[in-house]
Amino acid sequence: MSERHPEPDLDYMKRVLLEMLAIPSPTGFTDTIVRYVAERLEELGIPFELTRRGTIRATLRGRQSSPDRAVSAHLDTIGASVRQVQDNGRLALAAVGCWSSRFAEGSRVSVFTDTGVLRGSVLPLMASGHAFNTAIDQMPVSWDHIEVRLDAYSTTRADAEALGINIGDFVAFDPLPEFTDSGHISARHLDDKAGVAALLAALKAVVESGQQPLIDCHPLFTITEETGSGAAGALPWDVSEFVGIDIAPVAPGQASSEHAVSVAMQDSSGPYDYHLSRHLLNLAAEQELPVRRDLFRYYFSDAHSAVTAGHDIRTALVAFGCDATHGYERTHIDSLAALSRLLTGYLLSPPVFASDSQPASSSLERFSHQLEHDAQMESDTRVPAVDSLVGNKA
Numbered sequence: 001m002s003e004r005h006p007e008p009d010l011d012y013m014k015r016v017l018l019e020m021l022a023i024p025s026p027t028g029f030t031d032t033i034v035r036y037v038a039e040r041l042e043e044l045g046i047p048f049e050l051t052r053r054g055t056i057r058a059t060l061r062g063r064q065s066s067p068d069r070a071v072s073a074h075l076d077t078i079g080a081s082v083r084q085v086q087d088n089g090r091l092a093l094a095a096v097g098c099w100s101s102r103f104a105e106g107s108r109v110s111v112f113t114d115t116g117v118l119r120g121s122v123l124p125l126m127a128s129g130h131a132f133n134t135a136i137d138q139m140p141v142s143w144d145h146i147e148v149r150l151d152a153y154s155t156t157r158a159d160a161e162a163l164g165i166n167i168g169d170f171v172a173f174d175p176l177p178e179f180t181d182s183g184h185i186s187a188r189h190l191d192d193k194a195g196v197a198a199l200l201a202a203l204k205a206v207v208e209s210g211q212q213p214l215i216d217c218h219p220l221f222t223i224t225e226e227t228g229s230g231a232a233g234a235l236p237w238d239v240s241e242f243v244g245i246d247i248a249p250v251a252p253g254q255a256s257s258e259h260a261v262s263v264a265m266q267d268s269s270g271p272y273d274y275h276l277s278r279h280l281l282n283l284a285a286e287q288e289l290p291v292r293r294d295l296f297r298y299y300f301s302d303a304h305s306a307v308t309a310g311h312d313i314r315t316a317l318v319a320f321g322c323d324a325t326h327g328y329e330r331t332h333i334d335s336l337a338a339l340s341r342l343l344t345g346y347l348l349s350p351p352v353f354a355s356d357s358q359p360a361s362s363s364l365e366r367f368s369h370q371l372e373h374d375a376q377m378e379s380d381t382r383v384p385a386v387d388s389l390v391g392n393k394a
Helices: 010-021 031-044 129-138 157-162 190-209 274-286 302-308 333-347 373-377 386-393
Strands: 048-050 056-058 064-074 079-085 091-096 108-112 117-124 146-150 170-173 184-187 215-222 239-250 261-267 291-295 314-323 329-332
Touching (some): 010 031, 010 184, 031 056, 031 190, 031 215, 079 157, 091 170, 108 146, 190 239, 190 314, 190 329, 239 274, 261 274, 261 333, 274 314
Parallel strands (some): 064 239, 239 314
Antiparallel strands (some): 048 056, 108 170, 117 146, 184 329, 314 329
16 A cells, blocks of 8 residues: 555544535625635635635645646535515525425525525425415425515515515525534535535645645635536636546435545536546545545536636546435535545645646657557457458448
């Protein structure tokens, strides 16, 4: 087994996760969580810059400046906004991010007006069994069939408007975190605050170890992943490797586990980079980490937004295993620890291809190999001679 990498501080990871969960951050309402993470980077002595909208682009200096790599986790979460102030004084909602209203029902929420915060509950349009009996069970599951009941006097549209409610006000859902003695961590919005906590713990481990990475690494903390544009405008132009950090669904038909770190081989955008993904798998094997390969069929990540923005980069995705994603989520400290250890190993590892420091080349000499197909093609026992193929065609 290779030399041990510095161990992440799991108490630190759990503390920052709990503190982040207490900060509402639906996409579009992320200033406070950005400030929180920036303060953690300042404590670690890691320099950073902020884009205009608030994406954090930090730099962990390496022994050489190119090729660069980036690791990215997102600070924004799913949520909702006020779609309509209804005649009954309650609020219709529009989803922020892609998630089912099934998981919104029954939640306690904060509604952020221009002047303050109001509390409320998300309820189905028919919410009382004593009034509607079994008709409740016939209600469709959709955002058109739920509403926010405000904890204020609000029985008409005028009442709600007098409270300062406006269309477009952000609605944040209470996280309800619970860390149990079994090691399980349950909460809303583990996606991707658990990934952020794992990355911060890995950065802390590297900084406190005194080890310098071989190449520059840019930790990125994006703010619009849930709506699809996350890393589109965030990458330094000389980045050649990009590893996204996100959530791995634990469900029937998936290979991910709450007790392992997942390396995604493919998602809705297509396969991830062959070489970078296997580099991560090899690092996990060297560290004897519990690791799974998985494929996510209904899933996009910051890596997708970076590629579609036009960056010529190798991409991969590592993720913590989580049950009930985009609902009341649950993971285990085993998975977060494995993720943080894999990230620590990756930050200190050599580049997959040192030649990636050059963005383009007219030579095949430094181009990568996947399998040695050339040798197979040269074997007469595997492939008929060209003359015989031509003859058969004729």
